[in-house]
Amino acid sequence: MNLLEMVKDAGIIGAGGAGFPTHAKLATKAEYIILNGAECEPLLRVDQQLMAQFPDEIIKGFEAAGKLVCAESALIGIKGKHKNVISLLRERIEALQLSDFVHVKELADVYPAGDEQILVYELTGRVVPEAGIPIQVGCVVINSETALNIYHASQGKPVTEKYITIAGDIPNRLTVKVPVGTPVMAVLKLSGIDEFDNYSVIDGGPMMGPVMNQLNGYITKKSKGFVILKKQHSLIRKKSIKPDQAKRINRATCEQCRMCTDLCPRYLIGHDMQPHKMMRTIGYSLTDTEEQKMSYLCCQCNLCELFSCPVGLYPKAANMMIKQNLMEQSIRYQPEKKEYAARVNREYRQLPSKRLIARLGLYDFDKPAPMTETDLKPEIVSIAICQHVGAPAIPIVSPGERVLVGQMIGKIPEGSLGAAIHGSITGTVMECENGFITIRRD
Ligand code: SF4
Ligand code: SF4
Structure with a gap:
């Protein structure tokens, strides 16, 4: 199986939030491959920590993706303020003997540095045409968590987990890895808050994320973070307008x-x-x-x-x-x-990020959210059959069937754009209904 097939089989989608199937993005030729490590949404801390913890895996996954699209150059875009991560990446690129191909480019600490089109402009000087996509100017952009997933796919490991920052007006700010399909409420409670009557939750970053109407959803491969704020916070009031x-x-x-x-x-x-x-x-x-x-x-x-x-x-x-x-x-x-x-x-x-954070009223919450091991082991996961751009996956398991973690449970419909889904815990399928495959842990 070649890498593109492995990426397709692993169910990789854009981990930055867009959810475009990665195998479709990589089935092209480009002059540049770009790693989006800008993470410009205030308070979110996933990408910067993944690059610090898994530099070799991310560089190798990124390089492999670059080779797949026949790129001449692979550019990592990361904010210059992450000095330690930048030194580490440069050191590891050197050690992996990839410095002819992979280059680290420093970005200003501004919003929205991670917007795909802004990133392409900053790193290559090229403007993506109006209503266009980066490939029109010879670029393919992937997120750093996506590059990590590509590396895992090359080792035969599909996407079954997601990294998430939990931030805001809470006692415990942290970044965690949880199985796809974990109940959102279980993740939110890692914040140290048990009762959410007086809180609202933003799904994603404070700028682009919507305020959640219900907290009874499930983690998807697109989830990136949750910002928990008091209901009366000005940002919540502003974002909640009808x-x-x-x-x-x-x-x-x-x-x-x-x-x-x-x-x-x-x-x-x-x-x-x-x-x-x-x-x-x-x-x-x-x-x-x-x-x-x-x-x-x-x-x-x-x-x-x-x-x-x-x-x-x-x-x-x-x-x-x-x-x-x-x-x-x-x-x-x-x-x-x-x-x-x-x-x-x-x-x-x-717009400097610090100014934006002050304007949003988030200055007091702009604190580290360290990567943390938790004992969160959900008894039940509900895995959405459509977490991506394209057609929903077709379930290939039935209620009562035992599935293993990493086993494919939903495939891409023939001839469609889509992404496969996999069991994120080992257990028994309880139901395949209403757009979800639900598994109970053994
Ligand atoms: S949300 Fe506003 S600032 Fe952002 S692209 Fe649209 S019009 Fe421009
Ligand atoms: S008042 Fe606000 S919305 Fe109207 S033009 Fe000025 S900035 Fe734009």
């Missing part, structure tokens, strides 16, 4: 100062995303769908809503509303430009 409330507030108060546009990371790399125009569309009920198409260019980084707008409005929500409306009419964005260049003042409009 779309119709956001629309009403947007209509009433936008002063068209265009700060949201001037700081928009996608606008700054030369795309036409101009959220103040989408606010104008909402405010004056404008009907020019030609202009509205730019709403497709938003990467939902949330910078405009959570930092840029001086009066606390919701430009991203305006984008999403307009985009939804266009999608319902089957109106798509067709890029016209062939050449892109970053705006001249981009370098002066970068």
Whole structure:
């Protein structure tokens, strides 16, 4: 079996949160392979610790992926502030005799350094076309946990576990490895909080993660972290606004100062995303769908809503509303430009992470979340058949059947984009219903 087949068999998907099946991403040719180790979401601490703990495995997995796509160069993007990790990576690249191919590139501590298109620009100077993907400029980007999983796949080990940071206004900040399918509540309780009535939980980083309506879900291969905050925290209140409330507030108060546009990371790399125009569309009920198409260019980084707008409005929500409306009419964005260049003042409009953290009211919680061994061994896991971009996996086990950890329990439907799933504990299948395969530990 070649490495691409091993990656496919191991059920690897983008561990950074996007969930795109990795075998499909690697079935191409690229000039650069890029490792996304930026981890720009405040408070999350997975990638930086994985690179410190498993440098050889990550470098080898990354190199193998680079060879697979016939890359000329493999670039690791990591924030310059992680000095120890950078020295370690450089030392191990040297020791593994890969310094002709793998290079560590330092990134500024800004948000959103880990946005795929921003990362490509920072490391190669190339601008991914509007509504495009990195391969259009000869780049393939994978996350550091994905590279670790590629290494494991090369050793015959599928994805059955996930690394997760638990952060926020809690007694125990930590990063843990748990079986895929573990009940979210069991993971949240590692925070030292047992009763969540007065808390809200953000699924993922504080910038892009949504506030969870229910805490009774299960860990997926895409889970990256949970930020637990008191219900009355300003970030929770801001993120919990309903779309119709956001629309009403947007209509009433936008002063068209265009700060949201001037700081928009996608606008700054030369795309036409101009959220103040989408606010104008909402405010004056404008009907020019030609202009509205730019709403497709938003990467939902949330910078405009959570930092840029001086009066606390919701430009991203305006984008999403307009985009939804266009999608319902089957109106798509067709890029016209062939050449892109970053705006001249981009370098002066970068947002330092520290400033962002202070603005979000997270300064007191910006603390280490060390990798910790726990005795969390869930009795039952519920593994979603669709944790990825593409078609749901087809269960290949039945209730009553005994499965081993690492055994494939769901396969990719014939001819579809998708990812296989595997048992994350050894036990007996209880049910295959409602989009989950549930296993009880032996
Ligand atoms: S949404 Fe906010 S930042 Fe954007 S134009 Fe309106 S007032 Fe200015
Ligand atoms: S969320 Fe706002 S700042 Fe981010 S890309 Fe969209 S419009 Fe730009």
